[in-house]
Amino acid sequence: MVALLARLSLPGQREPGARRRPHPALLAAAAAAAVSVLSLLGLGLAVVVVQALDPSGGLPVAGSTRLAGQLWLLAQGGGITLPSGPVVLPPLLLTLALAWGLSSAGRGVVRVCDLTGGRPAGGVVAAVAGTHTALALLLGLAVDRPGAAVDLLRVAVGCLLLAGLASGWGVLRESGLLGALPGPVRPLGRAVLAGLLAALALGLGMVAVALASDAGGYATLSDSLGGSAAGAVGLLALCALLLPNAAVAAIGLAAGPGFAVGSGTLVSVHGVTLGAVPALPLLAALPDTQAVPLLAFASQAVPALAGLVAGATLGRRLGDTEGGSVVAALWGVLAGALLGLTCGVLAWLAGGSLGDGALAQVGAPPVTTGLAVAAQAGIAAALGAAVARWRSLG
Incomplete structure (x- = not known):
């Protein structure tokens, strides 16, 4: 009997050698930050390389980075106000790439943390959307200029919708909640x-x-x-x-x-x-x-x-x-x-x-x-x- 009681685990006690699972919300925030930063770095590197290869000089590195940030925001429904008027035209191929990355982030968190219920899945979606939107607003403040003002309201709404819908789709697919949908x-x-x-x-x-x-x-x-x-x-x-x-x-x-x-x-x-x-x-x-x-x-x-x-x-x-x-x-x-x-x-x-x-x-x-x-x-x-x-x- 003593040996049996010794093998029983107390509340909150983990088995020796057991790995502690990461907190889903923290992991989701980290995944969203990784998708946002890596996509922005990739786009910025592409713009910088194209401008650097231009023999006529092209934009400096700071200007190329700012241009990449503006394209990144436009892809998510943001707006840039130029002297000629507002520019609101998202390059949808970049939008689709960002949506795929955010969806993969949501799926990855569900897979790692083995989430099944609706409440933890909603927490993952909220963490991904909130982190992505916060980073987008910080970027909007960084690239905002008198001759190219960033519409922060459009940035916030667009990024929140894109991240919420994309990560929500990934979470629903990975958690199996789509299988509970009724009928046809x-x-x-x-x-x-x-x-x-x-x-x-x-x-x-x-x-x-x-x-x-x-x-x-x-x-x-x-x-x-x-x-x-x-x-x-x-x-x-x-x-x-x-x-x-x-x-x-x-x-x-x-x-x-x-x-x-x-x-x-x-x-x-x-x-x-x-x-x-x-x-x-x-x-x-x-x-x-x-x-x-x-x-x-x-x-x-x-x-x-x-x-x-x-x-x-x-x-x-x-x-x-x-x-x-x-x-x-x-x-x-x-x-x-x-x-x-x-x-x-x-x-x-x-x-x-x-x-x-x-x-x-x-x-x-x-x-x-x-x-x-x-x-x-x-x-x-x-x-x-x-x-x-x-x-x-x-």
């Missing part, structure tokens, strides 16, 4: 995601075709900006960061409302109005004449194709007890509506302004784009879900 909610989410990825892939294809058809215009724009090979690399990197923005604009064109590059340039299936645009090589994809290009007419199939992908995904993933083809078609209508809502949100995120006056509006209109995609994708998704469900049930 999980298949519905997968269907919307599949339709969105299909729409973005088709939008990128449209941009690639438009650039390939006017490769001479791209080269002319690049040459007109002058500079060395390092400057060309910098411009190419900037265009790459803005590629998702261009893909979302292409979705707006495919849906019908089109997109604008300032008040003087509007491209839609109903007509083309050309005006002065910034000397960015990516804008060589714009039409050269007032005539609506053939690509714009062909692109009108994009919302329907995205809806078919969403519907087929939904029909294949519904459970055996979740109804037949008619029920799947109704869920398909909802999937198409959610896909339209997501595209509208993306259009809002991908657009913005490049100053006052002529460039105060850039991108596709969010509300009309979302409604147009929802109407077209909803019908296609209902048909795709019904057919896929009928085939899966045999």
